Amino acid sequence: MAKHGKKYSEAAKLVDAETLYEPAEAVALVKKAAPAKFDETVEIAVRLGVDPKKQDQAVRSVVVLPHGTGKTQTVLVFAKGEKAKEAESAGADFVGDTDMINKIQQGWFGFDVCVATPDMMGEVGKLGRLLGGKGLMPNPKAGTVTFDVAKAVQEIKAGKIEYRLDRAGQIHAPIGKASFSEEQLAENLRALIDSLIRNKPASAKGLYLKSAAISSTMGPSVRLSLQSFR
Structure with a gap:
């Protein structure tokens, strides 16, 4: 005991x-x-x-x-172009595409939640083993695979x-x-x-x-x- x-x-x-x-x-x-x-x-x-x-x-x-x-979540968003700008404006801590993917492949995990636009999932899927093992893989059911990245970031930050x-x-x-x-x-x-x-x-x-x-x-x-x- x-x-x-x-x-x-x-x-x-x-x-x-x-x-x-x-x-x-x-x-x-x-x-x-x-x-x-x-x-x-x-x-x-x-x-x-x-x-x-x-x-x-x-x-x-x-x-x-x-x-x-009671905890502020650190949010990483995989997005390009206008969607990347939307994520930044909504308060995402990190925004990028292949640069962030390469960074994670090198062992960086300075975030709590990942959000990705659907068009990025082909590339993000390469991180399946790395992100999946830590429960960080973006998922449509969790609302973390979406083109409405601003809403996703705001909701995560809100709790x-x-x-x-x-x-x-x-x-x-x-x-x-x-x-x-x-x-x-x-x-x-x-x-x-x-x-x-x-x-x-x-x-x-x-x-x-x-x-x-x-x-x-x-x-x-x-x-x-x-x-x-x-």
């Missing part, structure tokens, strides 16, 4: 591991039980009633959190996140920082759960939202009551 530090042990005493907490109470507890001196990220883990082995039950989408994640089902049938995603207000965390939480519900696979049967818990980076997990979302 893993041993926890004194701060974690003290924080864990605030949480009843058997209780399902209402969203407002859960985020208040997570904030109170965040033991680190740095501004911890608050994350959610949701177990879904789907079969991750079935392609038609894959859950993958994006959501713009009302209050962002858009991508989530996807893992092999265990769970979704893991950030919903803010411990320094956020309880209201901000609760609204971000609601936005994410609502997005999951909207993206429920048609072939999924039975209980869809099975269980969920939220926690800060260094804090204990707080089990969430999903009744109000259902």
Whole structure:
């Protein structure tokens, strides 16, 4: 059994591991039980009633959190001509085409999110092994392959996140920082759960939202009551 530090042990005493907490109470507890001196990220883990082995039950989408994640995303856009200018005007941190592709092939990864115009994907595809392994490959489902690069950049900067089902049938995603207000965390939480519900696979049967818990980076997990979302 893993041993926890004194701060974690003290924080864990605030949480009843058997209780399902209402969203407002859960985020208040997570904030109170965040033991680190740095501004911890608050994350959610949701177990879904789907079969991750079935392609038609894959859950993958994006959501713009009302209050962002608390982290400024560094955005790279693969585009040419006018689209490159649009990306720069929208606030993209890096914009280019073959020059950026060559830079990545040489080992540069100074960005968090990639956006590409569809006409660039033939070239960007050469980076499949490099970007795919880090979850950075532009994808139409995530809205990162688009000619509307300005909108894509603005949404990412505003707090858009991508989530996807893992092999265990769970979704893991950030919903803010411990320094956020309880209201901000609760609204971000609601936005994410609502997005999951909207993206429920048609072939999924039975209980869809099975269980969920939220926690800060260094804090204990707080089990969430999903009744109000259902």
